[in-house]
Every structure is written in C-alpha cells, then in structure tokens.
Amino acid sequence: MTSFDAVIFDCDGTLVDSEPILLAAVEEQALALGVAPALLADLHDMKGQSMALTLATIGQRRGRPLPEDFEATVRARMAETFKERLQPMPGAQALLRRLALPFCVATNGPRAKTELTLSITGLLPLLRPDRIFSAYDVGVFKPDPALFLHAARALGVAPERCAVVEDSTSGVRAGLAAGMQVHVLRSAQPLPTELHAQVRHLEALEELLDAS
Missing domain, CATH: 3.40.50.1000 (HAD superfamily/HAD-like)
Structure with missing residues (x-):
C-alpha cells in the first residue's frame, strides 16, 4: 500500500x-412468506451485492420468484428499523x-x-x-x-x-x-x-x- x-x-x-438490519429484514419477510430457513442459511454471505441479486437467488432456491412487491416490503421494513436503531x-x-x-x-x-x-x-x-x-x-x-x-x-x-x-x-x-x-x-x-x-x-x- x-x-x-x-x-x-x-x-x-x-x-x-446497517448490514445486520438489512439482512434481518430480508430474512424476516422471507420467512413470513414461508421460505424455508435452510434457504436463508448463508444470507450473510450475500452481503454487499445488489438487493435484486439476493432476492433472485432466494427465488431460485424456492423454485419460484418472490412476489413483485417483496423488495418494496423489505425496504419499508428496513427504513422503519433504521429510524429506530441505526x-x-x-x-x-x-x-x-x-x-x-x-x-x-x-x-x-x-x-x-x-x-x-x-x-x-x-x-x-x-x-x-x-x-x-x-x-x-x-x-x-x-x-x-x-x-x-x-x-x-x-x-x-x-x-x-x-x-x-x-x-x-x-x-x-x-x-x-x-x-x-x-x-x-x-x-x-x-x-x-x-x-x-x-x-x-x-x-x-x-x-x-x-x-x-
């Protein structure tokens, strides 16, 4: 250097x-949809990549895409938590x-x-x-x-x-x-x-x- x-x-x-809040929001909302916890086990390894890629990966693993409004739902939850804890x-x-x-x-x-x-x-x-x-x-x-x-x-x-x-x-x-x-x-x-x-x-x- x-x-x-x-x-x-x-x-x-x-x-x-913000990373713990971001990842927790994705996991929380995915579990609420019925996504199996095992499909989210390595969520932390997806840190730093685009949200779209992370959600596409989860969708591929579950065999069908996540709902179209899923990212908006996750980001709304993230924003709420940011204001409380960030x-x-x-x-x-x-x-x-x-x-x-x-x-x-x-x-x-x-x-x-x-x-x-x-x-x-x-x-x-x-x-x-x-x-x-x-x-x-x-x-x-x-x-x-x-x-x-x-x-x-x-x-x-x-x-x-x-x-x-x-x-x-x-x-x-x-x-x-x-x-x-x-x-x-x-x-x-x-x-x-x-x-x-x-x-x-x-x-x-x-x-x-x-x-x-």
Whole structure:
C-alpha cells in the first residue's frame, strides 16, 4: 500500500452499521412468506451485492420468484428499523471530520436509502451531495469496478491514487479490479483467501488516517 489522494467509502457496514438490519429484514419477510430457513442459511454471505441479486437467488432456491412487491416490503421494513436503531460505524463521524483528502461514498444501495442512513447517523452533513454515488444511478453493481471508476473520475483522481474502504467481498473485488488501494474494515464475513494479501486490513476506521 502507498499513500493516496482520495478516499472512496462504501456505505453499508463501512460508514453505517446497517448490514445486520438489512439482512434481518430480508430474512424476516422471507420467512413470513414461508421460505424455508435452510434457504436463508448463508444470507450473510450475500452481503454487499445488489438487493435484486439476493432476492433472485432466494427465488431460485424456492423454485419460484418472490412476489413483485417483496423488495418494496423489505425496504419499508428496513427504513422503519433504521429510524429506530441505526448507528454510525464506530469512528465514522470522527474520521470524516478529520479527513483532509477528497472523499465520497460509492454504494450498491439506492441513493434514497443511502441518504436516509447517512442522515439518521449524522453523517450526511459531512458529505457533499455530489459525492454520493449509487450503483442504481450508474447502472452497474459491484463487483464490477465501473462504480468505483466513475467515482474516481468525479473526484478527478487517478484510480491507483484512490483508497477504497470496504467490508464485503464484492466491494473488495470491485476495488481491486479498478486498480485501487483497497482497505478492508474488519467484518464477520471472511474474505476469500486469495484476496487477503491484496488488501490492507483495518481493525478500526481511524487506522485509515495512518495510511494517508
């Protein structure tokens, strides 16, 4: 790892502690539909991918697609729980306040949901509105690197001079494919062995300041 000139943050599980709420909402609503618990046993491994892909996978396993309004139902439940329980990741506010380099958010989540979670956790005022990038707007989802490359262009920084902060395998693969310096925040989802030596592991967000 070398020094960098800009930072691209994932949002869920990196800046806001939303992953447990998100996965719980999917599981809760799927079980209510009668989806067998065994079909959801590895739900945590789907962290970081698009909601559409996660729901399509569940539908394939049960032998028929989930209802058309299922995603809307899940997102409504998520939003309710976010307002009740969502917290920033430890150190997120302090890091964004201290970070002197240009930074942005690039997420697989919809922009409205991202702005909601950042607002609830007090992080939204620390980000410029034009520096929140959603895969839904770009039309390409991680692990494709296009979202990160789009963010780098918007920041005016070469990909190799960008640090990516991620917590999911799909995000790590996207950052590496973009040729960026990938920093992985400690997560319950272990990285595949072949990726370990290609990234810098962070026990806490504040450690990013030591690398800049």
